[in-house]
Amino acid sequence: MNRCISCVWDDFSIPLKRYIKKRVSNEQDCDDILQEIFIKIHNNIESLENDNKIHGWIYKITRNTIIDFYRRNDKNHLSIKLPENLGNFKxxxxxxxxxxxxxxxxxxxxxxxxxxxxxxxxxxxxxxxxxxxxxxxxxxxxxxxxxxxxxxxxxxxxxxxxxxxxxxxxxxxxxxxxxxxxxxx
Structure with missing residues (x-):
């Protein structure tokens, strides 16, 4: 893998933060989710076989982490409405x-x-x-x-x-x- 984690941070931290903010309203939750995403990236970046797929791979991790956030915070309450912008992508x-x-x-x-x-x-x-x-x-x-x-x-x-x-x-x-x-x- 040619990518170092600090390079990934430099390339993706700002766009990911913007992406998360559109889907999660609380600033602290956004920061926590971003941190969780980069932990997942750090722990799994060696498994990415093709550098050309890093963009999609990172946004898939991001989307899944946001979904996990909503699942964790809604265990005892059924939210019939899913977050409106969860499926929106640039x-x-x-x-x-x-x-x-x-x-x-x-x-x-x-x-x-x-x-x-x-x-x-x-x-x-x-x-x-x-x-x-x-x-x-x-x-x-x-x-x-x-x-x-x-x-x-x-x-x-x-x-x-x-x-x-x-x-x-x-x-x-x-x-x-x-x-x-x-x-x-």
Whole structure:
């Protein structure tokens, strides 16, 4: 790896701080998140095989760290609304997966509340389906059904809106909006 951590700090600290500030309102939380990001970068920079991918790699760490921050601070309270600007990316930061992810956020917001709750708790807050059943007071099979139905609804919305080309690992390599009037993207 040709990059030293101080070079990464010099190149990314200011843009990352700006990026975080748009998504987290408290200044101390922004500083804590930035510090956590650079610890992760420092601990994992040797695993980055291609210097050309450092930009996307760092912004992925940043986005995931912000999501972790919201998860940690909302354990006992279900926030049906995800932070509005969490999926927003600058054009140079945008990848196909990231853009589709921002569309999915809007799609999740458009699900009926019981399905929205099931997806947010299981997919974004890493709750098991058993924990979902206990929290909502329904059977385990009922919880599984809700999650499955929510996933099917999201898939249907996505496929109505976009034509996706995926690699064999399921990453989106290209997509095209089917209509310019898609209400999600």
């Amino acid at each position: 054009e140079e930061e945008l990848s196909n997966n990231a853009e589709i992810a921002s569309c999915l956020k809007v799609m999740v917001d458009n699900l009926p509340d019981i399905y929205k709750e099931a997806i947010i708790l299981t997919e974004f807050q890493n709750m098991t389906q058993k924990e979902l059943s206990e929290k909502t007071g329904i059977s385990i099979s009922g919880a599984k059904s809700r999650v499955q139905r929510a996933r099917k609804m999201l898939k249907r919305m996505l496929l109505e809106c976009c034509q996706l080309d995926m690699d064999r690992r399921g990453n989106i390599i290209d997509y095209k909006h089917k209509s310019s009037e898609c209400k999600y993207c």
